[in-house]
Amino acid sequence: MLVxxxxxxxxxxxxxxxxxxxxxxxxxxxxxxxxxxxxxIEATAFVHPKxxxxxxxxxxxxxxxxxxxxxxxxxxxxxxxxxxxxxxVGVDKVAVLTAATDTFNLKNINTDIEGSFQKLIPxxxxxxxxxxxxxxxxxxxxxxxxxxxxxxxxxxxxxxxxLDVGVDEVSLGDTIGRASPKDVAELLEILxxxxxxxxxxxxxxxxxxxxxxxxLCAYREFGIYRYDSSAGGLGGCPYAPGASGNVATEDVAFAxxxxxxxxxxxxxxxxxxxxSLGLPLESxxxxxxxxxx
Amino acid sequence: MLVxxxxxxxxxxxxxxxxxxxxxxxxxxxxxxxxxxxxxIEATAFVHPKxxxxxxxxxxxxxxxxxxxxxxxxxxxxxxxxxxxxxxVGVDKVAVLTAATDTFNLKNINTDIEGSFQKLIPxxxxxxxxxxxxxxxxxxxxxxxxxxxxxxxxxxxxxxxxLDVGVDEVSLGDTIGRASPKDVAELLEILxxxxxxxxxxxxxxxxxxxxxxxxLCAYREFGIYRYDSSAGGLGGCPYAPGASGNVATEDVAFAxxxxxxxxxxxxxxxxxxxxSLGLPLESxxxxxxxxxx
Numbered sequence: 001m002l003v004x005x006x007x008x009x010x011x012x013x014x015x016x017x018x019x020x021x022x023x024x025x026x027x028x029x030x031x032x033x034x035x036x037x038x039x040x041i042e043a044t045a046f047v048h049p050k051x052x053x054x055x056x057x058x059x060x061x062x063x064x065x066x067x068x069x070x071x072x073x074x075x076x077x078x079x080x081x082x083x084x085x086x087x088x089v090g091v092d093k094v095a096v097l098t099a100a101t102d103t104f105n106l107k108n109i110n111t112d113i114e115g116s117f118q119k120l121i122p123x124x125x126x127x128x129x130x131x132x133x134x135x136x137x138x139x140x141x142x143x144x145x146x147x148x149x150x151x152x153x154x155x156x157x158x159x160x161x162x163l164d165v166g167v168d169e170v171s172l173g174d175t176i177g178r179a180s181p182k183d184v185a186e187l188l189e190i191l192x193x194x195x196x197x198x199x200x201x202x203x204x205x206x207x208x209x210x211x212x213x214x215x216l217c218a219y220r221e222f223g224i225y226r227y228d229s230s231a232g233g234l235g236g237c238p239y240a241p242g243a244s245g246n247v248a249t250e251d252v253a254f255a256x257x258x259x260x261x262x263x264x265x266x267x268x269x270x271x272x273x274x275x276s277l278g279l280p281l282e283s284x285x286x287x288x289x290x291x292x293x
Numbered sequence: 294m295l296v297x298x299x300x301x302x303x304x305x306x307x308x309x310x311x312x313x314x315x316x317x318x319x320x321x322x323x324x325x326x327x328x329x330x331x332x333x334i335e336a337t338a339f340v341h342p343k344x345x346x347x348x349x350x351x352x353x354x355x356x357x358x359x360x361x362x363x364x365x366x367x368x369x370x371x372x373x374x375x376x377x378x379x380x381x382v383g384v385d386k387v388a389v390l391t392a393a394t395d396t397f398n399l400k401n402i403n404t405d406i407e408g409s410f411q412k413l414i415p416x417x418x419x420x421x422x423x424x425x426x427x428x429x430x431x432x433x434x435x436x437x438x439x440x441x442x443x444x445x446x447x448x449x450x451x452x453x454x455x456l457d458v459g460v461d462e463v464s465l466g467d468t469i470g471r472a473s474p475k476d477v478a479e480l481l482e483i484l485x486x487x488x489x490x491x492x493x494x495x496x497x498x499x500x501x502x503x504x505x506x507x508x509l510c511a512y513r514e515f516g517i518y519r520y521d522s523s524a525g526g527l528g529g530c531p532y533a534p535g536a537s538g539n540v541a542t543e544d545v546a547f548a549x550x551x552x553x554x555x556x557x558x559x560x561x562x563x564x565x566x567x568x569s570l571g572l573p574l575e576s577x578x579x580x581x582x583x584x585x586x
Contacts, residue, residue: 143585178585180551181509208584209544209577210551213506216474243581251502258473258503284502288536291501292436292471 002262003219004226005249006040006171006201007033009274010061011076012246013234015045015052017279023057025277027064032273033231034068037264038249042095042228043073046082062089074135078109083123087130094127096120096167099139100155103146104175108139113158117165124166135201136167142179142187145239152187159195169199171228174214176239177207181217188222203228204247206282207237211247212255220259227252232274233282248283250274254293267293295555296512297519298542299333299464299494300326302567303354304369305539306527308338308345310572316350318570320357325566326524327361330557331542335388335521336366339375355382367428371402376416380423387420389413389460392432393448396439397468401432406451410458417459428494429460435472435480438532445480452488462492464521467507469532470500474510481515496521497540499575500530504540505548513552520545525567526575541576543567547586560586 010030014021026044033041043065049056058075067073074093077083086094098116099105105116120136127134140147141155159170172187184202191200202218204211204227218224229252235245253265271286285291303323307314319337326334336358342349351368360366367386370376379387391409392398398409413429420427433440434448452463465480477495484493495511497504497520511517522545528538546558564579578584 145585148585176585180548181513182552207577207581208547209505209541210509210548212502213509213548216503216506216510220474240581240583244577248502254501255473255503255506259475284500284537288500288533290533292438292441292469 001223001225003256004039005253005265006042006226006228007036007038007231007249008042008228008246009033009230009232009234009249011042011045011055013230013232015054016236016238017054020054021277023060023064026057026061029273029277030061030065032269032276034066034071036269036273037266038071040072040074040093043075045076046085047076047078059085059089062091077123077127079119080122080126083126091132093133093135094123095135095137095171096123097137097139098158098162100141100150100158101144101147104140104144107146117161121165128166133168134166136162136170137173137203138162138170139173139175141172142174142183143176145176149183152190155187156190156194159191163195163199169201169226171201171203173203174205177205177211177237177243179204179214180210181213184214184217185221188218188224192222197223197225200224201226201228205235205237206233206244206247207240212251215247215252216255216259219256219261225261231270232279232286234274234277234279244282248285250285251283254285294516294518296549297332298546298558299335299367299519299521300329300331300524300542301335301521301539302326302523302525302527302542304335304338304348306523306525308347309529309531310347313347314570316353316357319350319354322566322570323354323358325562325569327359327364329562329566330559331364333365333367333386336368338369339378340369340371352378352382355384370416370420372412373415373419376419384425386426386428387416388428388430388464389416390430390432391451391455393434393443393451394437394440397433397437400439410454414458421459426461427459429455429463430466430496431455431463432466432468434465435467435476436469438469442476445483448480449483449487452484456488456492462494462519463488464494464496466496467498470498470504470530470536472497472507473503474506477507477510478514481511481517485515490516490518493517494519494521498528498530499526499537499540500533505544508540508545509548509552512549512554518554524563525572525579527567527570527572537575541578543578544576547578
């Protein structure tokens with residue numbers, strides 16, 4: 001099965017890096033990622049610079065990158081002001097935010113689930129009216145740092161509501177990296193009764209060491225073929241300082257290839273792109289001098 | 294299902310550490326590991342000190358540790374001289390060595406598969422005559438750094454021969470950490486036709502990022518319940534300097550617990566024991582300040 005990878009390092013990987021990275025280096029990083037074979041690149045987030053200073057150059061980044069034909073360049077858009085900014089620089093796709101628990105939404109975007117929908121519905125409508133596809137993120141879709149294990153039924157309800165308001169695809173985030181393949185299987189068993197596999201993207205973190213196991217469970221046991229990942233495993237976990245973050249693109253691509261999937265990502269190019277930033281990397285493959293591919 | 298863990302850090306984790314660790318610290322480390330809930334501890338190797346200087350104090354280590362009732366203290370024994378030494382200090386169990394390829398055996402123990410059996414057969418006989426259980430290691434049971442992917446049929450033949458010469462259990466090593474769950478599934482499908490699950494131990498490395506995925510595949514899909522692992526992920530990979538080594542005991546235990554297995558290992562105690570050595574750790578759990586258990 002052909003796997004589709006959304007590379008999230010430029011956004012999820014960099015948003016918590018304290019030192020501001022020059023726009024030029026972000027642009028070069030995204031350009032390098034464009035040559036790796038990933039399908040989409042989440043390039044930035046049109047959030048208020050006060051909240052995420054690292055993303056203050058969102059317009060400039062999108063304006064300056066070389067857009068490789070066939071690659072989709074997306075961005076997070078939390079509200080209508082963000083959408084205006086994103087549209088002004090011709091983003092290919094936008095992503096809106098919610099979470100599977102009220103507590104996480106309140107801490108993350110200062111409103112509960114209901115409030116998050118009131119904010120995202122007009123964004124989805126305007127984006128669709130402008131002809132853009134829309135992704136909906138569901139944070140803490142497995143475990144919440146405040147509420148613990150999240151019941152799959154609750155996640156399904158949020159997913160169905162997102163699809164109902166016009167979102168094209170849903171990315172289910174294991175935000176704190178605490179999910180096990182058992183958790184993944186429980187959620188997918190319920191979700192796939194109502195939602196086609198091509199609407200589901202999985203977004204795992206490596207924090208508790210089960211990220212790759214989760215990807216392979218979802219692929220091998222449920223045929224999910226769309227994953228978010230971050231070059232070099234960049235990202236960290238803001239809820240566990242010092243712990244590792246997003247699953248690494250090169251490790252995800254390698255593991256899926258070695259599970260019989262068709263994967264068009266060149267893992268060595270991903271490692272090279274990630275190394276160009278000079279940040280500490282978390283991936284397994286970036287540490288092997290001469291990997292047997 | 295009740296999981297059985299063999300803790301291999303004192304041997305596999307330390308054998309490639311260049312600076313000699315004082316015997317006292319090894320003893321304290323093993324004593325701490327004895328309190329973690331692991332079932333067996335591979336305490337040392339009775340090899341010639343010229344080849345593995347770190348293991349030169351094998352007798353002293355086994356003499357000085359506090360043996361916790363119920364915990365099995367084993368050691369690697371490459372030949373009859375090693376067995377004499379091991380018996381002299383009352384080891385509980387011995388392990389003999391072979392590999393699934395001739396090339397790896399030649400580079401590792403200076404003889405081919407046939408030669409390795411000629412060396413191990415008398416050790417197995419003498420050990421059994423002394424009433425000791427014997428483990429047989431099969432290195433490169435999935436991938437070989439010299440020969441590439443190893444055909445499962447060849448591994449099965451080596452396993453069957455080990456059992457035939459009197460070995461009680463076989464530990465299948467993914468020595469270079471290159472196996473994927475697909476490789477694991479292919480081997481286990483063939484092996485389980487001829488070998489009962491309780492004779493099989495799996496010994497994964499984390500080098501290519503799939504170690505935990507392999508453990509969970511073997512447990513969830515094949516009911517394998519015996520694993521080797523190393524506290525803190527100590528070990529490194531001698532075939533890929535800088536890359537990570539054995540799967541970490543705390544990560545294996547945590548992943549299995551979160552897959553519904555009965556696991557008696559206290560992951561926080563394992564992390565604490567591993568940290569006591571002052572070596573860089575590789576595990577996911579050792580990096581999370583306050584893990585949600």
